[in-house]
Amino acid sequence: DAGVIQSPRHEVTEMGQEVTLRCKPISGHNSLFWYRQTMMRGLELLIYFNNNVPIDDSGMPEDRFSAKMPNASFSTLKIQPSEPRDSAVYFCAIHGTSTDTQYFGPGTRLTVL
C-alpha cells in the first residue's frame, strides 16, 4: 500500500447514486491505474493514465464510469448512476520508480444496494 492514498476506504450507497472514488499518490506520479477486483472476475484494469492523459480506457465497463487525472497527485473514478453490479473493491496503482512495475493502494470497498 506504500505510496498511494485512497478514499473513502469503504462506501455504501444506494442504486442510482453518484459515487466518486479518489486516489492520491503520496509523491507525484505520471502513470496511474484504476483496477476493479471481484470474486467472479478477479483483478481487472479499468483505465490508466500516462502524463495525466488517459491512454487506455477499454476496461471501463460502461459510460456510467468516468475517470480524471487533473494532475500528477490526484485522480478520481466516478460512477453515475451506480448499480448493484458495480459492487467491488476498486484499487488505484502507480508505476514504481525502483522497479518497472506497479504499486497498489489499499483499495475502496464499494457496496451498491
Added chain:
Amino acid sequence: QKEVEQDPGPLSVPEGAIVSLNCTYSNSAFQYFMWYRQYSRKGPELLMYTYSSGNKEDGRFTAQVDKSSKYISLFIRDSQPSDSATYLCAMSVSGGYNKLIFGAGTRLAVHP
C-alpha cells in the same frame, strides 16, 4: 481462453512445506512477470519481479520464468503461517507503464 491462467486453489500446506504456485499464459509478447501477494482486505503487494526468462531468488522466495513453455512459477521455501494469502501472477508486454494482466490468484493457507 484467458490470457493468463492460474489455479485459484485453495492450497493448504503444513508449516515448513515448499509451496509451488504456477501460471500459464498465451501471449508470447509478455516480457515482464510479477508476483503479488494479497492479504485479506488489503491491496496487492509486489513480491517478485522478473524480466524475460530465468530465475530470481529473494530470501525464501524464488520466481522462475520459462518463456518457451509460457509458464511461470513462484516457490516458497520453509512456508510460514504468515505466508497465508492470495498470490497473483501478473504480466506485461512493456513494463509497469502499461497494462498488467493478472491471473485469478491462488489462495494459500499455511497451517501450524
